[in-house]
Each structure stands twice: as structure tokens, then as C-alpha cells.
Amino acid sequence: MTVEKILAKLVSFPVLGGESNISILNWIKDYLETHGITVHLVPNEEGTKASLHCRIGPALDGGVILSGHMDVVPVEGQEWSTDPFVLTDKNDGKLYGRGSCDMKGFLACCLAVLPQMIKADLKKPIYFAFSYDEEVGCLAAPELAQAINTHYSETPKYAIIGEPSMMEPIVGQKGIYILETYVNGSAGHSSRIKQEVSAIHEAMRLILWLENRMDRLIANGRLDKRFHPPHSSIHIGLVKGGIAPNVIADKAHFYWDLRTIPMDDYFDIVNEFETHCRQRERELKRVFPGFSIKTKENHPPVPHLDTKADDDIVDLIKRISENSELNTVSYAAEAGQFANEGFQSAICGPGSIAQAHRANEFIAKEQLEKGMQMIDKLVRELSSEKFT
Ligand SMILES: [Zn+2]
Numbered sequence: 001m002t003v004e005k006i007l008a009k010l011v012s013f014p015v016l017g018g019e020s021n022i023s024i025l026n027w028i029k030d031y032l033e034t035h036g037i038t039v040h041l042v043p044n045e046e047g048t049k050a051s052l053h054c055r056i057g058p059a060l061d062g063g064v065i066l067s068g069h070m071d072v073v074p075v076e077g078q079e080w081s082t083d084p085f086v087l088t089d090k091n092d093g094k095l096y097g098r099g100s101c102d103m104k105g106f107l108a109c110c111l112a113v114l115p116q117m118i119k120a121d122l123k124k125p126i127y128f129a130f131s132y133d134e135e136v137g138c139l140a141a142p143e144l145a146q147a148i149n150t151h152y153s154e155t156p157k158y159a160i161i162g163e164p165s166m167m168e169p170i171v172g173q174k175g176i177y178i179l180e181t182y183v184n185g186s187a188g189h190s191s192r193i194k195q196e197v198s199a200i201h202e203a204m205r206l207i208l209w210l211e212n213r214m215d216r217l218i219a220n221g222r223l224d225k226r227f228h229p230p231h232s233s234i235h236i237g238l239v240k241g242g243i244a245p246n247v248i249a250d251k252a253h254f255y256w257d258l259r260t261i262p263m264d265d266y267f268d269i270v271n272e273f274e275t276h277c278r279q280r281e282r283e284l285k286r287v288f289p290g291f292s293i294k295t296k297e298n299h300p301p302v303p304h305l306d307t308k309a310d311d312d313i314v315d316l317i318k319r320i321s322e323n324s325e326l327n328t329v330s331y332a333a334e335a336g337q338f339a340n341e342g343f344q345s346a347i348c349g350p351g352s353i354a355q356a357h358r359a360n361e362f363i364a365k366e367q368l369e370k371g372m373q374m375i376d377k378l379v380r381e382l383s384s385e386k387f388t
Contacts, residue, residue, distance in 0.1 A: 003368055004095065006031075007108035008087035010070075011097040017071040017135030020048040024070050028052065028111070028130065035114055042140070042147045051131040051144040055152065056114070057122030057382070064316075064378060065127040065148065065159040065343060067141075067334060068107045069134030072099035078359035094362040101351035105363040106162030109350065109371035117379050124382045127156055134334060137178070137299035141334035145341035158313045159338035160378075162349030164356055164363075165327070167370050169317040170347035172226050172328030173335055174259040175304035177266040181206060181277075181295045183241075186288040187250035197288040199252035200241045202280065206293070207254060209276055210234045213269060224261040226328045232260040233330075234269070255298060259330055262306035270295070303336035305345060313344035320377040321348050329353070348374065 001009075013024035029039045032054055043050040057063065075084045075098055082088040084098040110128055117126055129148060133139040148156065163170075183206070185199035193201075214234040223230040234256065241252025258266045277293040284291040307313060309326070318324045331353065339345040350371030351363040381387050 001112065003108050003112035003372055004087075006111050007095065007100060007104060007368070010104040010108055011087040011099055012085055014085045014098070015071050016074050017133050019071070021050070021070050021132040022048065025050055025052060028070070028107070031111060032114070032128070035118060037114075040147070040151060042144050049132045049140070051129070051140050051147075053127060053129045053144060053148050053151070055125050055127050056117045057125035059152065059154045060124055061154045061157070063125035063127060063154070063156040064382065065129050065156050065338065066110050066375070067129040067131070067159055067161045067338060068103050068110070069131045069334070070107070071132050071135050072102070072104070073135045073357045075359075080359050082360070084361075093366065094364050095368070096360055096362045098361055100363040101164045101361050102353070102356035103163055103349060103351070105164070105351050105368055106349040106371055109162070109368065109375055113372055113375040113379065116376065120379050120383045122379070122382050123385060124387055125154070125156070126378070126382065129159070131334065138302045138332055138334050138337060139300065141337040142340070145338045145343070149341055156343060158316065159335070159343040159345040160317065161333055161335045161338065161345065161347045162371070163333050163347045164349050164351035164353050165329075165347055166352050167321050167348060167350060167367070167374065168323055168325055168327050169314070169321055170329050170335070171305070171307035171309070171314060171326050172262070173305035173333055173347065174227060174232070174261060174330045175266050175302065175336065176332045177258045177260075177270065177301040178255065178298040179257070179270065179295055180253060180255050180298045181293065182253040183251070184290065184292045185250050185252070186248065186290065188248045190246040190248055193248060195287070196248045197284050197291050198248045200249040202284065202293070203239065203241060203252040203254055206277070206280075207236050207239070210236065210256060210273065213272070217264065222261070222264055224263060227261055227330060230261070232258065232264040232269075234258050260304060262304045266301055302332045303340055305333070305336040305339055305347070307339065307344060307346055311344050313346050316381070317346045317348050320374045320381060
């Protein structure tokens with residue numbers, strides 16, 4: 001099958017993050033099995049979703065994992081000019097469809113090069129690691145990366161995550177943690193603002209505390225010039241509370257996210273915030289004994305990626321992508337999770353992140369070609385006796 005035919009097939013499965021991915025999973029599994037590959041599944045508890053992994057080549061240490069996710073983001077509310085789940089060639093050098101770029105394009109490249117991988121005399125193995133629920137917080141990758149470590153007797157050395165990067169090697173990714181904070185105050189007539197505790201007023205103070213915390217990090221020189229922006233960010237994206245101008249709000253909540261550079265730890269910042277909240281509770285319980293502030297995870301944290309310039313994968317990814325410019329990103333991806341399992345990791349894949357998650361998402365045919373070429377080069381590298 002050509003890469004375009006495979007991509008068209010993958011795009012035709014409208015599997016969104018959070019939904020069952022059994023349809024697309026089974027198609028990929030069949031495709032691999034038709035080529036004689038043994039496929040292993042890492043299912044969720046209910047058996048409604050699964051990641052898959054497989055090995056092509058010898059059971060030897062030092063192989064390379066090619067990783068991608070099978071789910072996509074929704075199309076609701078977006079103005080598509082074609083059916084998002086039908087890969088459409090408008091004869092402008094681009095293929096349109098949800099997931100064409102993020103990131104079924106890379107999966108299609110992996111699957112299209114599979115016959116060459118099988119034919120090649122690989123001295124080190126290649127693994128496919130395809131996950132689900134990436135788009136709702138990189139939920140499945142930790143278990144998948146762990147499963148690869150425990151399932152095989154040999155140990156892979158590298159992981160390439162094929163997120164759209166215009167084939168630029170990405171060696172750094174910020175850590176991301178999304179949280180929800182709930183403030184419980186006391187209701188009353190607005191004139192009694194000093195006798196009650198407004199949940200809104202306190203939520204605003206907490207929001208300012210968080211913004212000041214970010215500014216202090218910057219002022220203290222916590223900067224990593226590889227990233228844009230070079231500092232950890234703290235941002236509040238949703239605030240709700242209150243019912244009327246003349247009623248003191250007894251409830252307010254806000255959602256916030258932390259995007260941390262590798263030198264900062266999101267848990268440290270959250271712990272400091274919690275300490276501050278406990279102190280505020282002690283103070284405000286004097287006015288209203290039922291006062292409370294509770295913070296909970298909106299999504300499990302996604303760890304940062306901090307691949308060092310002298311790690312072997314940097315040379316490898318530069319060679320096979322034919323691109324020596326290294327870059328970093330501030331979006332969530334599974335690379336840090338693979339790195340946490342001990343695999344040297346980098347992001348590099350076809351298509352641009354600028355096209356991801358929006359209406360009329362597309363991948364340039366030229367990018368698909370380049371994605372195939374990279375994997376092709378990898379196959380040649382791994383067929384060489386010299387590869388370490
Ligand atoms: Zn993606």
C-alpha cells in the first residue's frame with residue numbers, strides 16, 4: 001500500500017482522544033500481522049482502548065522505537081471545507097483531513113516503510129509504539145513505554161516521537177501540569193463583604209499569587225534559552241463563580257496550567273501554592289469556619305523532555321532527518337514519558353504543528369515523502385554493522 005492509501009485509511013477512523021480506539025487499532029494490527037509481525041496490545045482496564053507495540057528485526061539491545069498516537073482532536077465548531085474524515089487531495093500538493101498532520105501522517109510513513117524494514121538485514125531492531133488518548137493529556141504513553149521495557153528481554157535505546165515538527169529534531173519539551181482550584185466561601189448580601197468571605201475575591205488573590213510566582217521565577221533568572229518563552233509559565237484559563245452583582249459568591253473555581261522548563265519542577269510550585277492555600281485557610285476560617293481551598297489534578301502531569309546535545313540520539317536524528325538545527329517545543333507530547341522509561345528520546349515528524357488541531361488540517365505531500373525518507377534512512381543505519 002502507498003503511504004497516501006494508508007493515510008486515507010487511518011484518517012477514515014474518526015477516533016477522538018478519550019474514545020474507544022478499537023477500530024483503528026484493529027486495522028493497524030491486521031496490517032502488521034499480514035506482514036508477519038507479532039503485535040502486542042496494552043489495553044485499558046475496560047478493554048475499550050489499547051496501545052500496540054511490536055518489534056521488527058532481531059531481539060538485540062540498542063534498537064529504536066518509533067512512536068505515535070492513534071487519536072485525534074474533535075472537529076466540532078470548526079469550519080471544514082471538506083469531510084474531515086475523508087482524506088482529500090485538492091491537487092495543491094496537500095492532503096486534507098483530521099489527523100493527516102497530527103499525527104497519522106507519521107504512522108502512515110512507519111507502516112508504508114514496513115516492507116523495507118522486513119526485507120532489510122537489520123542489525124538492531126525497530127519497534128512501533130502506537131498509543132491512544134494522547135490528545136486528552138498523554139494518558140497511555142507511560143504504560144506503553146513501561147510495557148516495552150518489561151515485555152522484551154532486550155532493551156531498546158532510542159525513541160523517536162513523530163509529532164509534526166517539519167522534520168526538525170526537537171530535543172526539549174516543557175513539562176505540563178493542568179490543575180483546578182476550588183474556593184468555598186460564604187454567601188451573603190454584598191454590603192457584608194467584610195463580614196463574609198467572598199470566594200471570588202479570594203480566588204482572584206490566589207490567581208495573582210500564581211502570576212507573581214511566575215514573575216519571581218523570571219526575576220530569579222530561571223531561564224532556559226532553548227525554549228520560547230524561556231521561562232516556566234503559569235496561566236489561568238478559566239474562572240467561574242458568583243450569581244449576581246449584589247450577592248457575595250460562596251463558590252468560585254479556576255483552571256490553570258503550568259508549563260515548566262526542565263530546571264523547574266511543577267510539583268515544587270504546586271506544593272508552594274498548597275502551603276500558601278493552607279495559610280489562607282487558617283486566616284479566613286476566623287471569619288467563616290467553613291472556608292476552604294481545594295486543588296486537584298485536571299490531567300496527570302506530562303514530564304518535560306531534556307535530551308542533552310551530546311546524547312547519541314542527537315547525532316542519529318540529525319543524520320536521518322538531514323536536519324542539524326535542534327529545536328524545542330512548549331506543547332505536550334509523549335517524548336518526556338519515553339525518556340522517563342530510560343530511552344533517549346527526540347521528537348521529529350512530518351507536517352507542521354501550525355496545521356494541527358484546526359479546520360482544514362493538512363499535510364504537504366512533500367512532508368510525507370520526507371517522513372518516509374527519514375525512516376528509510378533509519379532502516380539503512382540499522383542495517384549497518386557500524387551502528388551502535
Ligand atoms: Zn499529536
